[in-house]
Amino acid sequence: MRKTRIAIVGAGLAATPHALALNELNDEVEVAGVVGRSPERLARFASTYGFPVSESFNAVLNDPCIDAVLVLTPPYTHLELVEQVAAARKHVLLEKPLDISMPRAERVVEACRAAGVQLGVVFQNRFRPAVQRLAALVTNGALGPLAYAGVDLRWWRPQSYYDEPGRGTYARDGGGVLMTQAIHSLDILMWLAGEVSSVVAATATTALHSMEAEDFASAALTFESGAAGHLLATTAAYPGFPERIELIGVNGTAVLEGGHLRVFFHDGRVDHFHDPSSSGFGAKPMDFSHTAHRDLLQDFFAAIREDRAPLATGDDALRVQRFIERITNDTGHRQ
Structure with a gap:
């Protein structure tokens, strides 16, 4: 089975359980790169979990070997990021909520539907x-x-x-x-x-x-x-x-x-x-196990391979x- 190649956008508070989970799933997924706004936080996150740092978000979009993008940025940024990822024909796993308002949230879903890519949401x-x-x-x-x-x-x-x-x-x-x-x-x-x-x-x-x-x-x-x-x-x-x-x-x-x-x-x-x-x-908001995140990620990767909807859509x-x-x-x- 070919490993699913995924990029991560965002290296803030929400990224930790995902990183722990992805390292446990390294037999079926490869983290191709991480991008973020803070160079210091990005370098610290990538070093801690052994992930490569991508040159830029555009580099992620233009890499044909990347199958999916995990978007972990603040809610108000989601729509524009998802629209670009979907336009690049890459699957999207998005931290909740979809965005900050219903019109923007609806556009997130429509962008992925129109592009024919899977949209999973982190309801772990x-x-x-x-x-x-x-x-x-x-x-x-x-x-x-x-x-x-x-x-x-x-x-x-x-x-x-x-x-x-x-x-x-x-x-x-x-x-x-x-x-x-x-x-x-x-x-x-x-x-x-x-x-x-x-x-x-x-x-x-x-x-x-x-x-x-x-x-x-x-x-x-x-x-x-x-x-x-x-x-x-x-x-x-x-x-x-x-x-x-x-x-x-x-x-x-x-x-x-x-x-x-x-x-x-x-x-x-x-x-x-x-x-x-x-x-x-x-x-302590992050005082929980990453196990549920691991299982959610595993379901999302299986959904990509099997061409089906993930459990949380x-x-x-x-x-x-x-x-x-x-x-x-x-x-x-x-x-």
Whole structure:
């Protein structure tokens, strides 16, 4: 099997788990080069993980031996980068969110569709073992039709996190806790429970943070299936707690807290599954295993070889981003 050759654009905070994962997958992928805006950070990143530094982004685009590009830059840069990568007929794996607004996000997806290249999105939580187990329960009907589906995400980020230039702004990130942190859990929620038909929401910036976008959001939901639901998301809950996803079906209730899944069936059976990996819910955003990133990358490379869609697609990202923008626009938090 020929190795997939991939280039990395961006060597910031999000690049570390990808780098660790790519080195574990070196029997099936080759990192052809890394590009970034900061020469010092780029050199440090490339040296740490043994990756070559590319001459330029244009050199990546013009290299016919590069199959795909992993885009790990801030959200507001995504559209222009993806358009160029897709035009060069290279597959795209993109860090979430797609971009900072729905029109730009839709153009990201359309650029890849028009070019006939795969677009994968870094929703690595889909690959966590407890989430996979929960997804199997829904898919095989073990829980029965859902009556309720909800997310509680009570995380903590100190003010120093938002003091980084552009953090928590609409111009750079496209939003706050919903777009940057809760988007992963909301992706899982909509993946398992389906589209949301109605939302009654509230958002706020609490006294714990000085930032432009929201650090708190809550909503009462109704899904198209008729199931009820709710959302609570914040980065103001010190010291941070594992996120919780709860599904109530006619046959039982499943509660996922971090990597701990408990399922309580009406017939008296109780199923427990525990994955000890964290999700970065406290003051250290990158305090989690790279294993889920490795599995996501492996699925993306397989999708390229097999000419199929990856597990987490651009359309999946559009769905959850449309839901997020609906909340922030309807509550008036995003002007």
